[in-house]
Amino acid sequence: xxxxxxxxxxxxxxxxxxxxxxxxxxxxxxxxxxxxxxxxxxxxxxxxxxxxxxxxxxxxxxxxxxxxxxxxxxxxxxxxxxxxxxxxxxxxxxxxxxxxxxxxxxxxxxxxxxxxxxxxxxxxxxxxxxxxxxxxxxxxxxxxxxxxxxxxxxxxxxxxxxxxxxxxxxxxxxxxxxxxxxxxxxxxxxxxxxxxxxxxxxxxxxxxxxxxxx
Ligand code: B12
Numbered sequence: 001x002x003x004x005x006x007x008x009x010x011x012x013x014x015x016x017x018x019x020x021x022x023x024x025x026x027x028x029x030x031x032x033x034x035x036x037x038x039x040x041x042x043x044x045x046x047x048x049x050x051x052x053x054x055x056x057x058x059x060x061x062x063x064x065x066x067x068x069x070x071x072x073x074x075x076x077x078x079x080x081x082x083x084x085x086x087x088x089x090x091x092x093x094x095x096x097x098x099x100x101x102x103x104x105x106x107x108x109x110x111x112x113x114x115x116x117x118x119x120x121x122x123x124x125x126x127x128x129x130x131x132x133x134x135x136x137x138x139x140x141x142x143x144x145x146x147x148x149x150x151x152x153x154x155x156x157x158x159x160x161x162x163x164x165x166x167x168x169x170x171x172x173x174x175x176x177x178x179x180x181x182x183x184x185x186x187x188x189x190x191x192x193x194x195x196x197x198x199x200x201x202x203x204x205x206x207x208x209x210x211x212x213x214x
Contacts, residue, residue, distance in 0.1 A: 010043025017067035083118035091122035097148035098126030100159030105152035115202040161193040
């Protein structure tokens with residue numbers, strides 16, 4: 001099977017919403033020696049994007065989306081074990097990451113955390129629907145040099161700007177870089193709110209973090 005065919009198999013498995021099909025496709029991709037990051041981005045995430053498009057067009061309903069999300073999460077979990085941990089090695093830098101208050105979408109954010117972690121960063125993932133002050137408190141507690149924020153809805157996107165304002169008010173803005181992401185975020189938005197960077201996907205997030213922090 002070619003790599004492209006395997007990516008299609010992974011993507012179709014997420015669209016089918018069947019956890020078993022996703023796990024089998026992930027095992028197959030692993031046995032073919034494909035890197036976890038590629039399995040996630042070119043296979044599973046691409047399937048989830050198709051689910052999103054079908055949902056937007058009214059061809060799929062919310063329970064289907066939830067099942068697909070669950071199946072995708074199981075696939076990502078299976079891969080996490082294979083990602084390099086480098087526990088003994090000194091971490092490159094500390095990053096706080098989370099999905100802003102009011103927003104429960106966390107699949108993409110968790111992929112970003114996992115890939116940052118496997119690239120050698122110490123990541124404190126606050127989860128989803130995170131009260132905005134918690135981002136600041138965690139930065140203070142860990143001495144993090146970057147805070148990442150995910151928002152998947154136009155209604156929760158302004159939370160990213162609020163955290164930046166709160167960092168300024170609490171005298172921390174010049175001590176920490178801010179990276180924003182999530183489907184409605186763009187480079188223009190990042191510029192407008194004064195974030196240090198925007199990344200479209202997890203591999204880009206790793207590249208941007210390395211550029212800014214190393
Ligand atoms: C899966 C999903 C859900 C799942 C979430 C499960 C979970 N655990 O995350 C469930 C079913 C729970 C859900 C619920 C809801 N959803 Co929903 N959901 C989606 C869907 C279909 C896919 C999102 C996804 O996981 N994509 C796959 C991942 C891999 O991609 P990603 O999240 O974009 O992440 C990548 C990048 O964005 C980036 N990235 C992400 N985070 C970060 C962070 C940083 C720092 C960086 C640098 C990069 C980065 O890297 C990631 C990896 O490549 C989207 C549609 C879409 N097109 O996005 C709608 C969507 C986001 N949902 C939507 C809505 C409205 C809802 C609900 C209100 C329910 C409803 N009435 O439909 C609730 C929200 C409740 C709440 N308060 O949050 C809307 C939002 C509309 C808007 N206002 O903007 C969307 C756009 C669908 C639509 N068109 O209506 N949803």
